[in-house]
Amino acid sequence: MNILHTSDWHLGKTLYGKKRYEEFEAFLNWLVDTITEQAIDVLLIAGDVFDTSAPSNRAQALYYRFLCRVATSTCRHVVVVAGNHDSPTFLNAPRELLRALDVHVIGSACDNPADEVLLLADARGEAELLVCAVPYLRDRDIRVAEAGESIEDKERKLVDGIRNHYAEVVAEAERQRTELGRHIPIVALGHLFTAGGKTEEGDGVRELYVGSLAHVTASLFPDAIDYLALGHLHVPQKVGGSELMRYSGSPIAMGFGEAKQQKSVCKIVFDRTPGAAGTERQAAAVQLINVPVIQPLERIKGNWEQLQARLLELAVLESSAWVEIIYEGEAVISDLREQLDAAVGSSAMEIIRVKNSRIVERVLAQRGADETLDDLDMNDVFARCLDAHEVPQEQRAELLHAYQETVVSLQHDDTRAE
Structure with missing residues (x-):
């Protein structure tokens, strides 16, 4: 099973007033070709599809045209979660229609953890992958404000809220896997800032949780996750040095500070044959595929x-x-x-x-x-x-x-x- 992880497209973003639609279109054309060439089965998009919560008609057209092309390719499933730049309402609006194309959209945190767990099937209709599709978690999704609480209290609640949310969603995925009686991989998505994350001057990355960024560490994520696909940071990088926890980075340079940076997407390969329940899981193999420079x-x-x-x-x-x-x-x-x-x-x-x-x-x-x-x-x-x-x-x-x-x-x- 071949999975492709990308994020932070920021469709519609300008650079000091210069429109970049030709760049976005060229990247999406390249991505469709890559999906076919690499025989990709599942595409993961880890947030910030658009640059604003009210994207232009042209940016929307690029997005929907891309999804239609992927639906006719070798790729069986597309999973999209919202980032902090996206409007959850806008992304969620067509999700029932997109589901007919096997495009699964999660725009906002769900009250029921099961709603963020996707069981994806192979070409024969057999379960092959569990996806914990966690979108960007807004403050109000994970923390209840209380009168008189200190800054430290707020930071602790934010981190605890993120940890608890992932723990609940992954536990639901493990429960579903146990019911299947077969060991299939669990991958998780997210859109957040982890400790030690690298950014570049002028890349437009916003602070997400004021004051608590340094405390969201790799250990926060449950061990049952076989691959963690993150978005938000534009520099391709590992989380805590782990090969299996990664930011794919943005596919094009979002600012001049990224001018010398090699952009890439992540290809993750799992063995198609699931083992019996309780057996040692197959480690994923990760390969970076370089994105060509469109506008230097x-x-x-x-x-x-x-x-x-x-x-x-x-x-x-x-x-x-x-x-x-x-x-x-x-x-x-x-x-x-x-x-x-x-x-x-x-x-x-x-x-x-x-x-x-x-x-x-x-x-x-x-x-x-x-x-x-x-x-x-x-x-x-x-x-x-x-x-x-x-x-x-x-x-x-x-x-x-x-x-x-x-x-x-x-x-x-x-x-x-x-």
């Missing part, structure tokens, strides 16, 4: 000579990269953008963003007259607000935590829900 990104840092040399090198190579420039030279160049455009000339490259660090440093004392919101994250903006109102240092930690909780809560509202 290039981040160039340095003084004018270094910038000019690299742009010339790329032009000679006939690069079609989208370029981010970070000028770090000592000399002040007031017409930097104009000189860069001239250096690019008639090549296929396009300069998407220019950050003139020298100018920013000179005006920093005047609160960044040359800065834009692209140069600041949400915590930077709040810090500026605290400075402007001369809030004492001893009050800032608690205010920052309350602010972060508010922002996370707003991000998690399902705007499609009635």
Whole structure:
């Protein structure tokens, strides 16, 4: 049995105003071809299918067209869980119709653990795989707020809530396996931030559980899981060094910080022959399949000579990269953008963003007259607000935590829900 694990497509995402639909379409075309070439039986999509809770018509068309093509391929089942960027209501809306195509969608946490356990059959109709389809767990799904609780109490409840949810769902999968009387694999999905997870600057990864990220460790997940397919982090990586707990990462670079990163999807191979109940389980074999670069990104840092040399090198190579420039030279160049455009000339490259660090440093004392919101994250903006109102240092930690909780809560509202 061959399984393919992917996540974090972020269909509809733009890069500094540049639409990327051609990239998304090319990736999905490649994925359909890969499913056929690799004889994939089950496709797992671990959240963040879309970049926003209200995706554009074009982004929706890409998603549904892809699912229809997969339904006519060698792939027997597709399992989709929601990520923190997705609207649970929107993903769930067509799930009864999609079920006819053997596409199984879980948009939000279910009250009954059995509703998150999928028993998938092979071409002969015999059970071959149990899937614990756990979506992104929102704060309200796993924690009951109480008056007077401390920050530490909230963090502990969040971690305990995630642990208990996985324990209940996996226990239900084990119960169903016992009833079958055969040892078939259990795989689990999830969309969360685990301890030690790697991120990249500008990748758009949001904090999920404020203050508790470092405490969601690999040991939280039940031992009965034969493979854990995670989403949320865009860098392909293992969890706690385990070959069988992985983030597939995003299939295309979501920001210039990921420009040099090799993107991939995970192929997991299980022996098709299930053993008798209670026998030693067959370990999964995991292989990374590299995703081809569709739209090259290039981040160039340095003084004018270094910038000019690299742009010339790329032009000679006939690069079609989208370029981010970070000028770090000592000399002040007031017409930097104009000189860069001239250096690019008639090549296929396009300069998407220019950050003139020298100018920013000179005006920093005047609160960044040359800065834009692209140069600041949400915590930077709040810090500026605290400075402007001369809030004492001893009050800032608690205010920052309350602010972060508010922002996370707003991000998690399902705007499609009635």
